[in-house]
Amino acid sequence: MTVYSLFHHGAGRACDIDWVPTGHYRPLKRSRTAP
Amino acid sequence: MSLRKLNWGIAGLLVIVLPSLGWAGQPQPPASPFKGEYFVTRSQGAVCVPFARNLNQFRRLDFDVCHPRLSEKYPQFTRPAWEEIPFDLSVAETIIRNVAARGQGDPYWTSWLTGSEPLRAEGKITLWRTRIDIDGDGAPETILRLYAPLRAAYRPGGTMQWGIDPNPCVYRHNTFYLLESPNDGTRENFNRSAFIMADIIIGQSEGRRDEYYALDRSTFPSLDGLNIGPRGK
Numbered sequence: 408m409t410v411y412s413l414f415h416h417g418a419g420r421a422c423d424i425d426w427v428p429t430g431h432y433r434p435l436k437r438s439r440t441a442p
Numbered sequence: 443m444s445l446r447k448l449n450w451g452i453a454g455l456l457v458i459v460l461p462s463l464g465w466a467g468q469p470q471p472p473a474s475p476f477k478g479e480y481f482v483t484r485s486q487g488a489v490c491v492p493f494a495r496n497l498n499q500f501r502r503l504d505f506d507v508c509h510p511r512l513s514e515k516y517p518q519f520t521r522p523a524w525e526e527i528p529f530d531l532s533v534a535e536t537i538i539r540n541v542a543a544r545g546q547g548d549p550y551w552t553s554w555l556t557g558s559e560p561l562r563a564e565g566k567i568t569l570w571r572t573r574i575d576i577d578g579d580g581a582p583e584t585i586l587r588l589y590a591p592l593r594a595a596y597r598p599g600g601t602m603q604w605g606i607d608p609n610p611c612v613y614r615h616n617t618f619y620l621l622e623s624p625n626d627g628t629r630e631n632f633n634r635s636a637f638i639m640a641d642i643i644i645g646q647s648e649g650r651r652d653e654y655y656a657l658d659r660s661t662f663p664s665l666d667g668l669n670i671g672p673r674g675k
Binding site: 431 | 487
């Protein structure tokens with residue numbers, strides 16, 4: 408999902424966060440988001 | 443450089459790089475108790491990694507389970523306090539027309555009106571209001587939220603038809619409208635972007651004012667799998 412910041416008049420793109428189902432390939436880029 | 447030296451160079455590079463990648467690019471174990479995991483794939487703010495970690499507190503839930511997904515471990519993330527107000531069809535019309543594509547207001551509104559009729563008859567479409575200072579000027583904006591668990595589909599020929607979503611969710615089926623703001627620019631820009639917003643989240647950080655974020659409805663993981671995974675966009 409894409410997260411937009413509402414600051415500064417409307418929507419500025421802040422982040423993209425992907426959901427990867429268990430058993431599917433994880434993205435190569437490591438973001439250290441596991442709990 | 444000889445071919446042998448080049449091969450040794452590549453092999454040496456792999457020895458260095460592969461351990462640092464760790465699990466990257468490997469399938470997750472199918473026997474995991476978790477349904478999946480959220481990953482930040484693009485970050486332009488300090489909110490991204492903590493918010494993804496917050497979402498990952500709920501990895502035992504599949505992505506389409508309706509759940510607030512705000513963990514007590516990440517108290518900096520909350521939602522605005524919404525006050526329910528009486529449903530008003532003319533207000534709903536303003537909100538729905540605002541998110542229609544330019545020049546498509548009439549067919550968009552009339553198809554929504556037809557598709558929403560059963561839910562309106564049951565009182566399942568609701569209106570909410572909050573006052574939050576999204577632009578940080580010290581004066582709160584008044585924002586409306588129309589909750590309507592409907593899903594639009596385009597039929598052959600390009601006409602739109604709204605139907606009741608079989609998986610209603612108060613964190614997804616919202617349409618927002620900025621009603622009042624002392625700043626015309628804030629109002630115009632918010633309402634221009636409102637068609638992408640499914641949910642609004644507050645992010646707090648120490649020593650700073652509340653910051654407000656919208657979650658893009660078009661990039662939620664979808665039932666057909668189109669938006670799942672880093673290549674699913």
